[in-house]
Amino acid sequence: MKSRYNKIAGILLFFATMLSASCSSFLEEQDPSSLSPDSYFTLPEHATAGIAAAYDRTRFIGGGAGIFSVNWSMPEMVTGTASTETGQNTDLNNLQSLVYNGDNVHVNNWWNGLYVVIAQTNLVLDKVPGINPMEDATKKSILGEAYFLRAWSYFYLVRLFGDVPLIIKPVDASSPELKPTRTAVKDVYTQIVNDLKTAEASGLPFTDASGRASLGAVKTLLAKVYITMAGNPLNLGQEYYKLAADKAKEVIDNGGYSLFANYNDLHSVSTENVGEHIFELQFLASVDDNSLQDILLPNFKEISAYSTEIGSTVPTESFVKSFEAGDKRVQEQQFFYTSYYTGGIGPLKPLNKPYIFKHFDVLANGTFNTVGTTRSDLNIPNLLYSDLLLTYAEAQNETDGSPNAVAYKAINDIRTRATLPTLSGLSQAAFREAVWRERWHELCYDNLTWFDMVRLRKVYNEATNGFDDFVGHAFSYGPVLAQKHLLFPMPTNELKNNPNLGPQNPGY
Known part of the structure; x- marks a missing residue:
């Protein structure tokens, strides 16, 4: 009707x-x-x-x-x-x-x-x-x-x-x-x-630990808007890359945000709305429980206090294998995990494949000898300082034709945290792809990758470590992207x- x-x-x-x-x-x-x-x-x-x-x-x-x-x-x-x-x-x-x-x-x-x-x-x-x-x-x-x-x-x-x-x-x-x-x-x-x-x-205020929008969040979002306008579908080019770089630099220069030294701080209640978290979606179990926990758990492997374990969204193994050798992000319980405690509290149980740890609430799921609460106060990250750093690096390189010292520092700070070698002496084209690769790996499962695919009209190829055109790119498990997939x-x-x-x- x-x-x-x-x-x-x-x-x-x-x-x-x-x-x-x-x-x-x-x-x-x-x-x-x-x-x-x-x-x-x-x-x-x-x-x-x-x-x-x-x-x-x-x-x-x-x-x-x-x-x-x-x-x-x-x-x-x-x-x-x-x-x-x-x-x-x-x-x-x-x-x-x-x-x-x-x-x-x-x-x-x-x-x-x-x-x-x-x-x-x-x-x-x-x-x-x-x-x-x-x-x-x-x-x-x-x-x-x-x-x-x-x-x-x-x-x-x-x-x-x-x-x-x-x-x-x-x-x-x-x-x-x-x-x-x-x-x-x-x-x-x-x-x-x-x-x-x-x-x-x-x-x-430039930062706001209460979780409300801050000046830093406004400027970060504006930098993201500008770099998107520089790319597809508007293709406004260098002028907007410069606007993006300048706006991102304002946030960097303020010093109100920083990368966490420990990846687990990305999903800890104690570090919400500070440090790397420029803006988050706020959750409090007594008001509205974070619903990602049982959704992201392995499908009924009994490794959590949650009675429902769904495996709704899990990483492809081909993507996890595409990280560089020695990358800390793929070490156990960094971005991923391949084993966890039986029932959330008992002996380690091998899972035989990787699952997403970036959004894992240890307090809610449980840990060895500590029963999980099955109630998650964990926020969902939305604007991240790591994203802002890579936005600056990409935009500055496109603006000036080669990366400057600040752009190298932006990407190398992220790589250093991942225990990877720092970059130097790259051409504009090589640096461009280095930033894109870092975006795919550092920002995975943060609801950012698809938007990069659309504005760049490029997709990371896990097998070649390069980038394919969006249209015609085949996923590792078969489906092929078509022109229509640029929009929902x-x-x-x-x-x-x-x-x-x-x-x-x-x-x-």
């Missing part, structure tokens, strides 16, 4: 007329059943609750996507570096086999999840300026965070789907955005850049409910 309006509009309209239940504690003797944005956004506490709701919505990435899968898996399953040990989720298996379409649950969830964040930020940006009295610096900061989160959302959308509806105001029943049309990619990027520049000027399909339901969104992306 055809719905009255498409799902984007429904989401935007819903969040323009309702707020999360957590906001009700700030009300002053008002009937909750009569709430509206106009009656709610009257106190500074309402602004705080409104932006908190926007952060809450970002956790959709860790949300469920049908049986035995989460949304986080979608960008991993289409890279050729990930496989699955569960056959129950057809949508997940179709992603891995590159035969997905607009009916895919993961595709729908990414689309809807991102527009929910946009709906909430639009509400904050529209209503918070009118709250009076409210301390100016606090108001400016909250608006800066909202601009950051809206840009963050549209940056995902435009890379995943290409032309997408650009909606920057709350929607009500009379809004034309109930049936939105798609906006050209270049115009979406213009809005993203404008939002991030506004956020830059909003007085945010528009969700089928969206197209059915709103003809203004057509046509479907090419090839679907």
